[in-house]
Amino acid sequence: MNKGTYDAVVIGGGMSGLTAAITLCDAGKTVAVISKGDPVCCLSTGCVDILNSTDEPFDGISSLPFGHPYGLVEQDLIIEACEHFMETAARGSLPYAGSIHKNRHLITPIGMKKTTCLVPKTMEHANCDENEGIHIVSFRGLKDFFPSYIMLQYSNTGCSIFDASVSSTIGIAERFEDERFRETFADWLSRQHIPEGKIAIPAVLGIRSSFSIYKELSQRTGRTFFEIPTLPPSLPGIRLFKCMKQAFLARGGHLYWGSEIASVEKLGAIIEGVTLKNPGRVGRVQGRAFILASGSFISGGLFARMDSVQETVFGLPVYYPENRSGWFKDSFFSRGHQIEKAGVEVDSSFRPLADAPFKNLFICGSIMARSEVMKYGCGHGLAIATGYAAARSCEGFVR
Amino acid sequence: MNVKDVIIIGGGSTGCGIARDLALRGISHCLIEKNDFAAGATGACHGLLHSGGRYAVADTDAAAECIAENRILSRIGRKCVEQTGGLFVRLPGDSKKYRDAFLKGCERLGIETEVLSPTRALELVPSLNPALEEAVRVPDCSIDPFRLCMLNIVSSKARGGEIFTHHEVINIIKERGRCVGVKLKEKLSSSIKEIRGKVIVNAAGAWAQRIAILAGSSLPMTLSKGSLVVTNHRLSNMVINRLRPPSDGDIIVPNEAVCLAGTTSVAVDSPDNLEVTSGEVETVAWEAASMVPEFEDVRLIRTYAGVRALLNSESLDGRQISRSFQIIDHKNGLFSIIGGKLSTYRLMAEKLCDAVMRHLDLKRACLTAEKPLEGQEELRGYPLSDRLESLKDIICECELVRRSDVERVIQRISPKHIGDIQHRTRLGMGPCQGGFCTYRALGVMQETGKVSPEESIEILKEFLQRRFKGIRPVLWGDQLREEQLIEYIYLGILSMESY
Numbered sequence: 001m002n003k004g005t006y007d008a009v010v011i012g013g014g015m016s017g018l019t020a021a022i023t024l025c026d027a028g029k030t031v032a033v034i035s036k037g038d039p040v041c042c043l044s045t046g047c048v049d050i051l052n053s054t055d056e057p058f059d060g061i062s063s064l065p066f067g068h069p070y071g072l073v074e075q076d077l078i079i080e081a082c083e084h085f086m087e088t089a090a091r092g093s094l095p096y097a098g099s100i101h102k103n104r105h106l107i108t109p110i111g112m113k114k115t116t117c118l119v120p121k122t123m124e125h126a127n128c129d130e131n132e133g134i135h136i137v138s139f140r141g142l143k144d145f146f147p148s149y150i151m152l153q154y155s156n157t158g159c160s161i162f163d164a165s166v167s168s169t170i171g172i173a174e175r176f177e178d179e180r181f182r183e184t185f186a187d188w189l190s191r192q193h194i195p196e197g198k199i200a201i202p203a204v205l206g207i208r209s210s211f212s213i214y215k216e217l218s219q220r221t222g223r224t225f226f227e228i229p230t231l232p233p234s235l236p237g238i239r240l241f242k243c244m245k246q247a248f249l250a251r252g253g254h255l256y257w258g259s260e261i262a263s264v265e266k267l268g269a270i271i272e273g274v275t276l277k278n279p280g281r282v283g284r285v286q287g288r289a290f291i292l293a294s295g296s297f298i299s300g301g302l303f304a305r306m307d308s309v310q311e312t313v314f315g316l317p318v319y320y321p322e323n324r325s326g327w328f329k330d331s332f333f334s335r336g337h338q339i340e341k342a343g344v345e346v347d348s349s350f351r352p353l354a355d356a357p358f359k360n361l362f363i364c365g366s367i368m369a370r371s372e373v374m375k376y377g378c379g380h381g382l383a384i385a386t387g388y389a390a391a392r393s394c395e396g397f398v399r
Numbered sequence: 400m401n402v403k404d405v406i407i408i409g410g411g412s413t414g415c416g417i418a419r420d421l422a423l424r425g426i427s428h429c430l431i432e433k434n435d436f437a438a439g440a441t442g443a444c445h446g447l448l449h450s451g452g453r454y455a456v457a458d459t460d461a462a463a464e465c466i467a468e469n470r471i472l473s474r475i476g477r478k479c480v481e482q483t484g485g486l487f488v489r490l491p492g493d494s495k496k497y498r499d500a501f502l503k504g505c506e507r508l509g510i511e512t513e514v515l516s517p518t519r520a521l522e523l524v525p526s527l528n529p530a531l532e533e534a535v536r537v538p539d540c541s542i543d544p545f546r547l548c549m550l551n552i553v554s555s556k557a558r559g560g561e562i563f564t565h566h567e568v569i570n571i572i573k574e575r576g577r578c579v580g581v582k583l584k585e586k587l588s589s590s591i592k593e594i595r596g597k598v599i600v601n602a603a604g605a606w607a608q609r610i611a612i613l614a615g616s617s618l619p620m621t622l623s624k625g626s627l628v629v630t631n632h633r634l635s636n637m638v639i640n641r642l643r644p645p646s647d648g649d650i651i652v653p654n655e656a657v658c659l660a661g662t663t664s665v666a667v668d669s670p671d672n673l674e675v676t677s678g679e680v681e682t683v684a685w686e687a688a689s690m691v692p693e694f695e696d697v698r699l700i701r702t703y704a705g706v707r708a709l710l711n712s713e714s715l716d717g718r719q720i721s722r723s724f725q726i727i728d729h730k731n732g733l734f735s736i737i738g739g740k741l742s743t744y745r746l747m748a749e750k751l752c753d754a755v756m757r758h759l760d761l762k763r764a765c766l767t768a769e770k771p772l773e774g775q776e777e778l779r780g781y782p783l784s785d786r787l788e789s790l791k792d793i794i795c796e797c798e799l800v801r802r803s804d805v806e807r808v809i810q811r812i813s814p815k816h817i818g819d820i821q822h823r824t825r826l827g828m829g830p831c832q833g834g835f836c837t838y839r840a841l842g843v844m845q846e847t848g849k850v851s852p853e854e855s856i857e858i859l860k861e862f863l864q865r866r867f868k869g870i871r872p873v874l875w876g877d878q879l880r881e882e883q884l885i886e887y888i889y890l891g892i893l894s895m896e897s898y
Binding site for chain 1: 852
């Protein structure tokens with residue numbers, strides 16, 4: 001591993017961190033990513049939500065309340081960031097479909113519609129209306145997918161069950177990576193006499209080569225398929241993460257995986273390096289600039305005490321709603337809990353606000369204050385936009 | 400027409416205990432419960448089988464009942480009582496005088512005690528506050544209230560007792576001023592049944608006043624809410640009490656894989672829609688942390704609250720049997736039983752049944768203290784190694800519940816409610832509190848044709864909201880992280896809110 005000083009050190013290996021890291025690599029910078037483990041991206045649907053609270057996400061961004069982190073990213077840069085993402089994913093054999101100007105709807109495992117924007121091509125045909133004939137193909141014993149929920153909403157729906165002799169989504173996906181299994185499956189499928197129409201399948205079509213498996217299956221059977229993202233662990237999320245990680249490595253980036261940060265070395269207002277909490281020897285990573293993309297509560301970038309919220313790596317000042325009893329609404333089903341506003345406040349260059357002590361630290365992703373990812377449905381979209389923009393700002397700093 | 404000697408209203412420990420007692424005396428009976436067994440205070444208490452120590456100073460009658468029942472239940476209910484033992488811990492500043500009175504009281508009542516040095520106490524429970532002055536060991540135990548109710552019901556069913564869970568009493572039928580039967584409504588289908596009986600027993604706990612009113616009788620009660628918290632794991636293998644006069648938040652009880660701590664005491668007007676406040680959680684956690692410091696940082700996974708029902712003393716018109724519980728003969732064929740505690744449920748049932756037998760002019764002795772609870776042989780307890788054998792079949796990862804465990808319950812009782820499965824398997828009782836496995840369990844129920852997809856969506860929605868209500872007061876730390884993931888699954892991935 002490079003023992004010198006990186007141009008940029010990214011803390012967090014999720015969507016925002018890897019987006020920033022890839023962007024900086026493309027600009028010719030030397031970059032390291034430190035991550036304590038597989039990111040929350042692996043639990044996601046793999047779809048890129050840009051802004052789900054409206055039909056036209058790009059136009060909707062400008063009417064978000066003042067202070068939302070999307071507001072820090074120039075409009076052109078948001079488009080550029082999404083194009084950059086689509087290109088990166090396509091080069092990594094995980095092509096995405098969709099446009100930032102128009103949302104689409106997917107069928108969820110309970111038969112409801114989920115709004116999203118950019119989707120892996122294996123889900124491209126998931127827009128269905130209630131009367132359209134759909135046939136569901138599922139797998140025996142699969143504990144995270146029950147076709148009956150969908151059949152309740154889509155009356156014109158049939159169902160066939162294949163026995164893959166494994167019952168977890170990851171187990172079945174691994175089997176689909178094997179050509180002989182795919183052959184057996186396609187043969188079985190052609191014997192099912194499935195009526196005209198689309199075929200829905202839980203998202204298990206492979207881990208590493210989902211798109212080519214999807215194409216092959218469509219060609220072999222002459223049918224139109226689409227995948228339905230399942231409960232975590234979710235294959236489309238895992239595929240997206242693997243694709244981003246590979247893209248970073250292919251650009252010469254360095255990964256420090258499974259590493260938590262033990263301490264921060266600083267000189268005045270400049271962070272010089274971090275030490276890693278590795279068993280055995282002490283690891284040190286030095287950088288000219290640092291990007292904090294450690295995520296919100298689920299990822300551990302923020303941690304809530306009984307009466308306060310902390311930023312866990314640098315101890316940065318955090319904005320949070322004061323009174324704990326108001327952090328959550330009474331209803332589980334109403335989005336937009338106050339606690340979602342918690343996070344690090346930044347200036348227009350993605351640095352922590354003035355009273356924060358560091359000059360070479362940039363912030364991106366859901367750790368940013370007022371991002372309210374669940375309320376607005378902007379998970380990966382915000383990560384891509386702010387990851388890209390923070391990287392641009394950081395690039396200017398280390399030039 | 401369906402005619403019984405006795406109709407029991409309420410499926411808590413008291414009602415279930417009465418059903419068993421009557422069954423063993425050969426009296427025909429039925430039991431009506433509007434939810435599942437142990438749905439009221441029985442399932443919302445500490446699950447502590449008292450040694451009597453807690454009452455040894457101020458309420459010696461109650462203490463004497465406790466130690467006697469403790470010995471009986473330890474004998475007859477081996478599989479639902481865990482012999483944890485208990486400690487009364489004296490912290491700096493706690494009165495030495497109280498400790499002397501405590502030891503004297505225990506001695507007089509025959510409660511075995513052993514005074515332990517701080518070193519010895521810390522050997523037994525390493526998580527104790529190391530600043531403790533001393534501890535007194537007593538025979539406190541932990542008891543599983545759900546299992547206890549169900550085992551009592553086994554005896555009742557085996558002798559022809561009819562059990563109607565998820566049935567609500569909507570009226571009491573009266574003829575010539577006497578209660579002669581009840582009208583009940585099945586909750587899901589809303590179908591109405593009528594049952595006739597010679598005696599009606601009101602063991603509805605906090606809801607007893609409502610039943611009495613249906614019968615045209617008065618039963619003025621005072622309701623007091625007690626709130627508890629559940630930890631993510633066991634912090635102590637023994638029951639921990641504070642050696643001081645009973646007060647808020649001074650008991651910690653290990654139960655299966657977790658610890659329960661509480662309680663508070665807040666007057667409420669209604670036994671329904673109980674809320675646990677953030678303030679109560681802080682009080683309980685803070686008090687528990689004074690005995691077991693880890694409570695300051697431990698992950699709390701849930702809160703719950705039960706209601707103690709006490710008779711308004713000035714309006715006592717019935718015969719007072721003991722300070723700890725009251726049996727009221729309303730002189731119209733209705734008997735009410737109020738107060739008491741889980742530890743003395745069997746004794747309460749015995750006294751109530753004695754009163755009913757006198758009323759029916761029958762002489763058959765109570766057998767519940769001698770005969771072991773039936774059905775214990777089949778109980779599997781919590782055999783971790785057994786469950787680990789078939790990992791791929793597991794649908795509740797927190798509590799290692801297998802698909803086959805769920806299917807067996809479905810076959811046996813045809814559940815219509817997710818709680819029926821949870822109480823019988825521990826599904827959903829772990830750190831994620833059913834966030835992952837409830838969706839799966841309902842899927843399995845659908846596959847067996849026991850519920851329709853529409854019904855499962857309704858059940859799931861009701862479950863998620865109830866679950867959230869219990870978790871909301873403890874949302875910080877890791878539990879907040881878990882909750883945001885669950886929110887993401889149900890709203891972000893499934894779009895559950897559009898239903």
